[in-house]
Amino acid sequence: MRIGVCHYPEALPRDGWGNDARSMKALGLDLVRIGEFAWSTFEPARDSFEFDWFDEAIEVFSTAGLGLILGTPTAAPPLWLSLERPSILLTHPDGRRAQHGSRRHVCMTSEAYRSEAARVVGALLDRYAGHPAVVAWQVDNEPGNHDSARCWCDECQTAFSVWLERRFGTIDALNQAWGTGFWSQTYPDFESVALPVPTLAPHHPSLLMAHRKFASDQSVDFIAAQTRLIRARVGAGVEITTNLYAEDLAVDARAVAALDGLASMDSYPHGTGSPMTTAFHLDLTASAAGPTTRAWVMEQQAGPVNWTEINPQVPDGQVRVWTWQAALHGFDALLYFRWKPARHGQELYHSGLHRHDGSPTAAFDEIAATIEELRRIGPLPAPRPRVALLHSYKDAWAIDINPHRKGLSHRSIQLEAYRAARRLGLEVAIVDSTTDLSRYEFVLAPGLQVTTPERILAITGALEAGTRVVLGARSLVVDRENAWSDQTLPAGLHHRLGARVVDHLSQTDPVTIDPYGVPAGVWTDVLEAGEAAVLATYSGGTFLDGRPAVVENAGLFYAGFASEEAWTALLADLTGATAGPPDTEVFERGARRFVIDHRRLTVTW
Ligand code: GAL
Numbered sequence: 151m152r153i154g155v156c157h158y159p160e161a162l163p164r165d166g167w168g169n170d171a172r173s174m175k176a177l178g179l180d181l182v183r184i185g186e187f188a189w190s191t192f193e194p195a196r197d198s199f200e201f202d203w204f205d206e207a208i209e210v211f212s213t214a215g216l217g218l219i220l221g222t223p224t225a226a227p228p229l230w231l232s233l234e235r236p237s238i239l240l241t242h243p244d245g246r247r248a249q250h251g252s253r254r255h256v257c258m259t260s261e262a263y264r265s266e267a268a269r270v271v272g273a274l275l276d277r278y279a280g281h282p283a284v285v286a287w288q289v290d291n292e293p294g295n296h297d298s299a300r301c302w303c304d305e306c307q308t309a310f311s312v313w314l315e316r317r318f319g320t321i322d323a324l325n326q327a328w329g330t331g332f333w334s335q336t337y338p339d340f341e342s343v344a345l346p347v348p349t350l351a352p353h354h355p356s357l358l359m360a361h362r363k364f365a366s367d368q369s370v371d372f373i374a375a376q377t378r379l380i381r382a383r384v385g386a387g388v389e390i391t392t393n394l395y396a397e398d399l400a401v402d403a404r405a406v407a408a409l410d411g412l413a414s415m416d417s418y419p420h421g422t423g424s425p426m427t428t429a430f431h432l433d434l435t436a437s438a439a440g441p442t443t444r445a446w447v448m449e450q451q452a453g454p455v456n457w458t459e460i461n462p463q464v465p466d467g468q469v470r471v472w473t474w475q476a477a478l479h480g481f482d483a484l485l486y487f488r489w490k491p492a493r494h495g496q497e498l499y500h501s502g503l504h505r506h507d508g509s510p511t512a513a514f515d516e517i518a519a520t521i522e523e524l525r526r527i528g529p530l531p532a533p534r535p536r537v538a539l540l541h542s543y544k545d546a547w548a549i550d551i552n553p554h555r556k557g558l559s560h561r562s563i564q565l566e567a568y569r570a571a572r573r574l575g576l577e578v579a580i581v582d583s584t585t586d587l588s589r590y591e592f593v594l595a596p597g598l599q600v601t602t603p604e605r606i607l608a609i610t611g612a613l614e615a616g617t618r619v620v621l622g623a624r625s626l627v628v629d630r631e632n633a634w635s636d637q638t639l640p641a642g643l644h645h646r647l648g649a650r651v652v653d654h655l656s657q658t659d660p661v662t663i664d665p666y667g668v669p670a671g672v673w674t675d676v677l678e679a680g681e682a683a684v685l686a687t688y689s690g691g692t693f694l695d696g697r698p699a700v701v702e703n704a705g706l707f708y709a710g711f712a713s714e715e716a717w718t719a720l721l722a723d724l725t726g727a728t729a730g731p732p733d734t735e736v737f738e739r740g741a742r743r744f745v746i747d748h749r750r751l752t753v754t755w
Pocket of ligand 1: 416418449455
């Protein structure tokens with residue numbers, strides 16, 4: 151794994167760059183990312199570009215032997231541009247324009263912004279496209295973060311109407327697909343389908359779903375335009391990627407990764423809670439564009455952040471564990487955030503690899519030792535998971551629009567199965583149904599909310615090839631427009647399953663699963679077994695006692711529960727694996743077996 155760091159030459163004294171570069175090299179780093187957010191320094195006034203300072207930074211870092219990742223600065227437009235072309239600014243649902251003073255306050259649809267983005271990226275390409283030290287370009291920075299993917303400006307409204315017309319062809323088709331007779335919501339034409347703003351009672355779930363998809367598409371288009379510009383002008387060996395914050399659901403990470411084949415994410419484990427959530431993010435990114443996607447961690451937390459509720463300390467040994475975790479999840483590169491902390495601006499209390507006076511933080515030596523350790527081990531063979539978790543942003547949007555129970559989310563439902571697999575020492579690829587599922591022994595599909603013919607074909611194809619598929623609670627319920635299916639559930643697979651889901655209970659009773667004796671969790675799908683074999687039953691619960699909890703027919707399973715314990719018990723049964731301690735990950739890599747114990751902060755092999 152290549153290791154690097156993020157540096158902000160626009161904010162750090164010029165006479166310190168040389169020392170920074172040499173010290174990076176001495177630490178064992180070989181990549182440095184610069185430039186994202188630096189638009190007002192690149193172009194203080196329209197068309198008067200100032201690149202001398204950047205030339206010098208590039209020269210200093212490349213002379214020291216570091217490979218450069220250049221960020222395009224479009225997550226932070228300069229004030230003069232917002233004043234000159236206010237239509238670039240994101241509009242909130244209440245019609246207010248976002249104000250200058252932070253970042254990401256732009257509309258991804260705005261033609262003005264798209265052309266300004268192309269102009270500044272063009273200027274950077276004119277100067278640096280052929281530079282031999284530039285190994286990669288990062289397009290934008292965390293699109294979708296800070297809830298920035300959705301905008302309510304007039305241009306978005308028009309684009310949404312056009313997007314809907316392309317999707318449906320006629321307004322009658324839309325009215326039919328969305329069932330707009332409900333609460334008298336019939337639309338006379340596409341122009342009158344307003345972008346959803348807060349309503350008295352809930353808004354229409356099909357419209358909300360369409361809006362999420364539209365917003366994601368707009369961001370992907372925005373990124374794609376820059377990616378194309380760069381790809382046309384740089385050599386084949388130069389990477390292009392966009393770093394996403396994997397906890398965000400606003401932008402479909404698969405569509406972004408597919409643009410140029412390299413996925414990247416920013417990893418801030420303190421923002422997301424448990425180590426297994428970080429593992430989930432890593433696996434989601436690592437398989438973002440299919441099982442062979444390459445992936446980078448573009449920003450790795452290396453000390454306390456400044457934006458969570460508590461911002462706790464980072465204990466000794468933690469940065470080493472985070473670094474190993476990325477390496478073992480198959481990442482090709484990792485860059486720590488950031489070389490020096492900021493003395494100005496919004497991130498004063500955010501740590502870096504140094505203090506504000508330039509002295510190194512505790513992470514510094516730990517990183518040196520970790521790099522040395524990784525070097526000694528040498529390149530690791532790629533992960534070869536037996537298990538895939540079926541995931542899509544459409545399912546996430548559908549369940550988040552209709553959680554039906556406070557606190558329930560697509561991510562929470564998926565994490566139960568994911569954590570169980572990890573607990574059993576199983577590695578997991580997180581893929582969507584365009585991937586060839588037959589390459590996995592087991593496919594787990596909890597919260598596979600949306601049923602589509604393509605998806606059903608992918609699953610039946612995998613079943614025919616001998617893969618065992620375990621559908622979990624809340625699967626195959628709605629169609630692609632987020633309307634309830636008119637078929638028996640699980641829609642599209644109930645014949646194949648030989649069983650049906652007849653009800654869904656947001657659970658208030660202490661239900662357990664027999665024979666495992668573990669809790670069923672907060673959600674229980676009610677099953678009727680038909681010809682399917684009953685592998686487990688619910689125990690306790692007003693409506694459920696003795697009824698099937700897990701059924702199976704010829705390799706297709708349906709598990710109605712929603713708890714990590716029940717997933718662990720079922721998967722242990724199916725795979726023959728034994729549960730290890732929680733928050734522990736096992737990785738088989740060639741002849742070596744690595745174990746990360748996140749509670750003790752150890753990595754052993
Ligand atoms: C990331 C962002 C960085 C920095 C960092 C702080 O989300 O990409 O620019 O703000 O958070 O943790």
